[in-house]
Amino acid sequence: MIVGFIGAGRMAAAMARGWVAKVDQMLFTDSGSGRAGGIAEEVGGEALASNRELAERADVVILAVKPAGLEAVAVEIEGIAKPLVSLLGATSMERLEAAFPEADVCRVMPNVAVEVQRGVLCVAGGGEEVRRLLDALGHMVELPDADFNAATAVMGCAPAYLALAVEAIADAGAEAGLDVDLARELVVETAAGTAELLRRHHPREVREAVASPGGSTEAGLDALETAGGRQAFESAVRASLERMRG
């Protein structure tokens, strides 16, 4: 299987790293930055100068440019009937199918954890071969096209919000006297373990299992609520959604 990435930015690189041992060959293009060469060298793939050549050689084409680049790429690869996976945020199936009328289009919203094969991938459309390919990158969820923006706000953007929470807690640990690297290690491993727990228990149960009445965790949760911690995350999701709606 030859996978061709049109666009060699952050998401293309994350997916390519996740696929290293899974696909036979990966091809990349960029718009002149040289990033295609960089990721091709890292994963043992090939950088090409032309999107058309890439689409001709690939078995599956991954559209990994910014949404504004959709039409320009469509013109370049017009008439090539390959399975096409679009990663474009806030770009509906209707627009994709209009831009690539010959292609079998699959709309995918991945998050950056595809790099470690623990991503979440929201998927609409696409054939069995493409679904198998995507399945190797993490947890796949079939989603109606109309729900993609809301889903993106909670799974595409959320790695950044969770990373901010980890960073803030680790910084507070360092301020309390812990070595900076140790503080981060303690919080990162706590986040990984808590994620596993959250697969089995409701978030409220996990909170209650830690916060005994009158204890230090309860004091911390009270301080978080008072500081508007919960509302801050809700605002983040709303702001992402508003940006997607333009």
Ligand SMILES: NC(=O)c1ccc[n+]([C@@H]2O[C@H](COP(=O)([O-])OP(=O)(O)OC[C@H]3O[C@@H](n4cnc5c(N)ncnc54)[C@H](OP(=O)(O)O)[C@@H]3O)[C@@H](O)[C@H]2O)c1
């Ligand atoms: N980052 C995320 O977490 C994330 C999550 C889900 C979905 N997405 C979606 O994934 C897509 C890419 O996002 P990103 O964060 O990876 O963006 P990015 O880092 O800015 O990368 C975009 C890439 O597209 C290339 N490009 C632009 N026009 C091109 C053209 N005509 N032909 C070939 N390559 C072209 C750019 O080339 P240069 O390197 O030369 O600039 C760059 O390599 C977006 O549509 C976004 O909505 C991103």
